[in-house]
Every structure is written in C-alpha cells, then in structure tokens.
Amino acid sequence: MKILVTGGTGYIGSHTTLALLEAGYEVVVLDNLCNSSEAALHAVEAICAKSALLIRGDVCDRALLDRIFQEHAIDAVLHFAGLKAVGESVRKPLEYYQANVCGSITLCQAMAAAGVFRLVFSSSATVYGAPEHMPIREDFPTGTPTNPYGQSKLIIENVLHDLCAAQPRWSVALLRYFNPVGAHASGLMGEDPRGIPNNLVPYISQVAVGSLNELSIFGDDYPTVDGTGVRDYIHVVDLADGHLKALQTISGGSGINVWNLGTGDGYSVRQVVHAFEQASGRPVPYRVEPRRAGDIAECWADPSKAEQELGWTATRNLQEMMADTWRWQSSHPKGYLE
Numbered sequence: 239m240k241i242l243v244t245g246g247t248g249y250i251g252s253h254t255t256l257a258l259l260e261a262g263y264e265v266v267v268l269d270n271l272c273n274s275s276e277a278a279l280h281a282v283e284a285i286c287a288k289s290a291l292l293i294r295g296d297v298c299d300r301a302l303l304d305r306i307f308q309e310h311a312i313d314a315v316l317h318f319a320g321l322k323a324v325g326e327s328v329r330k331p332l333e334y335y336q337a338n339v340c341g342s343i344t345l346c347q348a349m350a351a352a353g354v355f356r357l358v359f360s361s362s363a364t365v366y367g368a369p370e371h372m373p374i375r376e377d378f379p380t381g382t383p384t385n386p387y388g389q390s391k392l393i394i395e396n397v398l399h400d401l402c403a404a405q406p407r408w409s410v411a412l413l414r415y416f417n418p419v420g421a422h423a424s425g426l427m428g429e430d431p432r433g434i435p436n437n438l439v440p441y442i443s444q445v446a447v448g449s450l451n452e453l454s455i456f457g458d459d460y461p462t463v464d465g466t467g468v469r470d471y472i473h474v475v476d477l478a479d480g481h482l483k484a485l486q487t488i489s490g491g492s493g494i495n496v497w498n499l500g501t502g503d504g505y506s507v508r509q510v511v512h513a514f515e516q517a518s519g520r521p522v523p524y525r526v527e528p529r530r531a532g533d534i535a536e537c538w539a540d541p542s543k544a545e546q547e548l549g550w551t552a553t554r555n556l557q558e559m560m561a562d563t564w565r566w567q568s569s570h571p572k573g574y575l576e
C-alpha cells in the first residue's frame with residue numbers, strides 16, 4: 239500500500255514515516271519544510287534502509303496535490319502538515335487558518351477527485367478545552383479553544399464530521415494526541431524546534447544541554463499533586479504506532495472515528511523535570527513564574543477506546559521518554575544541523 243504523509247519531515251510525521259516503511263508500506267511525503275528539515279528523512283533511511291519519496295510543496299497547492307494523486311496510486315493519507323505554535327497562532331491567525339483549515343479542505347477536495355477516501359488526521363487534546371473531570375474520554379464535549387491553533391483543529395474536526403455524514407465513502411480517523419515527547423531510541427531522530435521551544439520537554443532538554451539557562455515553571459499554585467501543571471506525555475514512537483493501528487482499522491470500514499492517543503497517566507512539571515535529571519544526569523535549574531495564559535491545571539486521557547478498537551496501547555514510560563529525548567538532544571545539540 240502507498241501512503242501519502244503530509245508533514246512527513248516534521249517531528250511526528252517523520253517518526254510515523256519510519257514506522258510505515260518498517261511495516262512495509264510505500265511512503266510519499268509532501269512537506270514545504272517550513273518547520274522541518276529534509277535531514278529527518280535521511281535519518282529514517284539510515285535507520286530502516288528504506289526511503290520515502292519527498293515532494294517539496296504546500297498542502298494548499300491543489301494543482302500539486304492533483305499531480306501527486308495522478309502519479310502515485312495513493313491508498314490513504316496521513317495528514318500531519320500544519321502550523322502548531324499556540325502563541326504564534328494568536329499573532330498570525332490568518333496564516334494558521336490558511337495552513338490548517340484551508341490546507342485540510344484542499345487536501346480533502348483533491349483526495350475526493352482522485353477517489354481516495356481514507357484519512358488519518360492529527361488532532362489534539364486541546365479540542366476538549368478545560369474538562370471538569372479526568373481522565374478525558376472521547377465522548378466528552380469539545381470545549382472552546384482559546385487560540386486560533388486550537389480553533390483550527392476543532393474546525394477541521396467539524397468539517398470532517400460533516401464530510402463523512404454527507405459522503406459515507408469516507409473513512410476518517412481523528413486522532414487526539416495528548417503531549418507527544420521523546421525520540422527514536424537510535425538517537426538519530428527527534429524533535430527539532432525552530433527558535434526557543436514553546437513546549438516543556440524540548441525546553442528542559444535544551445536547558446540540560448546548555449543551550450538555554452533555566453526553565454520557567456509556569457505556575458506552582460494549581461490544584462495538583464505539587465502545584466504544577468499535569469499532562470499526559472506520550473512517547474512519539476508509541477504515537478507513530480497508533481497511526482499504523484488507526485490506518486489498518488479505518489482501511490476496513492467507513493465513517494468517522496475519534497481516538498485519544500495518550501498513556502492514561504498524568505505527570506506534573508516537577509515530576510518531568512526530576513525524571514529528565516535522572517535520565518540525563520544533568521541538573522535542570524528552574525524558576526517558578528506566573529501561570530501561562532490559556533493553560534489548564536491538568537489533562538490526561540482515558541485511552542481505553544483506542545485499546546479496545548485499535549488494539550493499541552502506549553508501552554513506553556516516562557523514564558524512556560526522557561532517556562530517548564536526552565540521547566537525541568545530547569548527540570544533536572543543534573538538532574539536525576549537527
């Protein structure tokens with residue numbers, strides 16, 4: 239089977255491309271490289287001795303998409319391409335709606351024209367807003383995202399629900415990721431954020447490697463185990479495996495399905511810092527700062543629907559997530575540039 243992976247040179251897309259190649263799929267990657275490097279696919283090739291075909295281009299480019307579907311017998315699409323920085327989305331809403339919403343709609347139009355109706359979409363736990371209870375199940379109501387990034391994910395989910403209701407030939411998976419972290423165990427691939435990281439684990443690892451001075455902990459007065467925010471961190475290799483399971487499952491059916499991809503365990507910022515210090519043997523100096531606008535106290539998944547319906551569970555624990563992050567970061571202090 240041949241799979242189109244949009245955003246396949248990015249963090250999650252590259253790990254999933256590796257998993258697809260290892261499982262025997264052929265992979266065509268479409269990426270405009272606005273937040274990634276071709277080097278990610280060189281690492282994929284070094285690990286599995288197979289390669290994906292990279293097409294540089296924009297997911298909003300309908301003519302390019304039509305050409306790709308004409309030239310390749312694509313069976314399904316895994317759609318990772320998009321912009322993901324929450325703060326930037328507040329400053330540049332049009333760019334976010336264009337890349338995320340228009341990109342997804344253009345992709346679906348091109349898929350339909352080519353007779354391809356299987357789609358796995360990268361959604362986010364952000365669509366739940368601030369739920370009253372934990373753990374979060376897929377049937378919890380979606381919330382009101384506080385930023386254009388979150389809005390764009392919810393809009394795309396709604397578009398895909400409407401599309402599947404109107405045209406039953408579609409078979410769509412909405413995968414709501416919790417907090418993806420970690421790196422491939424080889425140390426050859428990992429997260430390579432441009433500029434100063436927004437997310438906790440890349441920030442911690444850049445402090446540990448000496449690229450940044452200290453971590454700011456955003457608030458220690460939440461009603462949580464130690465006052466700091468609690469999240470469900472999931473290893474990116476487990477996440478990639480979840481995509482393969484979702485792809486296999488939707489290939490035999492039709493309609494739309496929502497699955498949480500998380501571990502079901504929540505860890506506080508302080509617990510993550512401690513685990514990282516243990517894994518790296520390096521201190522992670524920090525300072526407590528006020529809460530970050532838009533953050534919720536805690537967020538973790540009930541992953542049992544994915545376990546029952548996909549036969550998938552996350553198997554890597556927090557120590558492995560931190561050890562793999564450190565292996566990648568310490569051998570590539572400047573990301574794929576080194």
Ligand code: NAD
Pocket residue numbers: 244245246247248249250251268269270271272273274275295296297298317318319320321322337341360361362363415416417418
């Ligand atoms: P990433 O930025 O590493 O990967 C996204 C890729 O898409 C990049 O390679 C980028 O160059 C490419 N891209 C962006 N706009 C494009 C466009 N218009 N045309 C073609 N390519 C384009 O991000 P990631 O962490 O791998 O995330 C992948 C997906 O998962 C995104 O949709 C993101 O919103 C979603 N997601 C990520 C997280 C997370 O914490 N990383 C959490 C929930 C959901």
Ligand code: UD1
Pocket residue numbers: 322324325362363364387388417436437438439441453454455456457466467468469507530531532533
């Ligand atoms: C963030 C986004 C979310 C997005 C997800 C994945 C916000 C408000 N939410 O989730 O929409 O889907 O990333 O891209 O940006 N923290 C610190 N110091 C830091 C960074 C983070 O203390 O330097 C804390 C946060 O307050 C939070 C936890 O660490 O409690 C995790 O933060 P982060 O990694 O940014 O993920 P989320 O906020 O869960």
